[in-house]
Amino acid sequence: MRELAQRHGTPLYVYSAATLAERFAALRAAFGAAAHICYAVKANPNLTLLARLHRLGAGFDVVSGGELLRLQAAGLPTDGVVFAGVAKQPWEIAAAVAAGILFFNVESPHELPLLAAAAAGGGRPVRVALRLNPGVDAGGHAYISTARTDTKFGIGLPQAGAVVEAIAREPRLELCGYHVHLGSQVRQVEPYRLALDRVCEFVDAAAVRREGITHYDLGGGFGIAYGQGEPLDVAAVAAAVLPTLTARGWRPVLEPGRHLVGDAGILVTAVLGEKRQDHTTFLLVDAAMNDLLRPALYQAEHPIVPVVATPLPPRAVDVVGPVCETGDFLARQRPLPPLPRGELLAVLGAGAYGASMASNYNSRCRPAEVLVDGDRAQLVRRRDTLPQLFQNEVDLHEA
């Protein structure tokens, strides 16, 4: 790790190809060969990781035209792509129709005329699944809980019947499935079972809701441990939903993001110094909320460990970065030993929603990213350069 940090600098994201492959294999074993596992690109959209996941057998879940373009830029097939998103734009729909994706997850009635127009332009019907909002609270932080009826996601069951009928009336659209995404970092099996039960109840209420249905997309959200408690038991989720899906002839579609890449990544950061203020000891490091937003945004806790173990006794410290926000912390009151300047810390479980949510706030460069595969370490994203941060800004002399 020291060598990688020396070669590429810090903060640095480091990913493990072995963990990625292990996680994918476990999900495949749980859900079987028939399941279509669509990696949620938003979790980490690095092109090399996308190519790796494709080689492992993944399709992809995208939520924007930009994510679709990433797949195309990586030269990956798009016929196994599902496209969700509550506010899809006309150009995104047109691009996905042209790319021949597997289906759209429709979650707002405004999409239907756009989809029909794109289908007319493409000269063939477009396959859609309806994203239902089953009103299930799957726990976790409110910002990542998506299947309660007070969120913007999906179509509530009382309104969904009319949307199914509108799709059935439009000859250029084919209803092929239903989609539910409960939210992220779900640790209980029960919400997956409950959501499927509610969808079945909805579907059984009218023949038009059943015709042509071939897929059930149970979304992603499979929780990981982040050093506390247990990860979601994916085999138990499979056991809870597969008998119903098999009986109905619906192919399972999964959209895991965090579960595949979260534990496959760490963020390596160097100690800059230490300061004591009032009753708090602050360990100052070179990674900040712009590199890893989750602690500031969701009060998320990531395990943090010294890269080289030290015998010195730990004391509680706030691990904070250089960004000018009180909310800029990686951890609060975390037991860590005293560490001299330049010593490295690893923030664990940082592969998902780490690099993908990184920003240039405070005019900071987003970190470099490295993929380790056996004894090979490959740079898969260069660190931003400072001139890149303002290269799109208007010419000062013309403004």
Ligand SMILES: Cc1ncc(COP(=O)(O)O)c(C=O)c1O
């Ligand atoms: C529609 C959809 N599918 C899948 C995911 C992936 O979630 P996770 O990374 O928790 O598996 C998300 C995350 O926000 C999502 O919105």
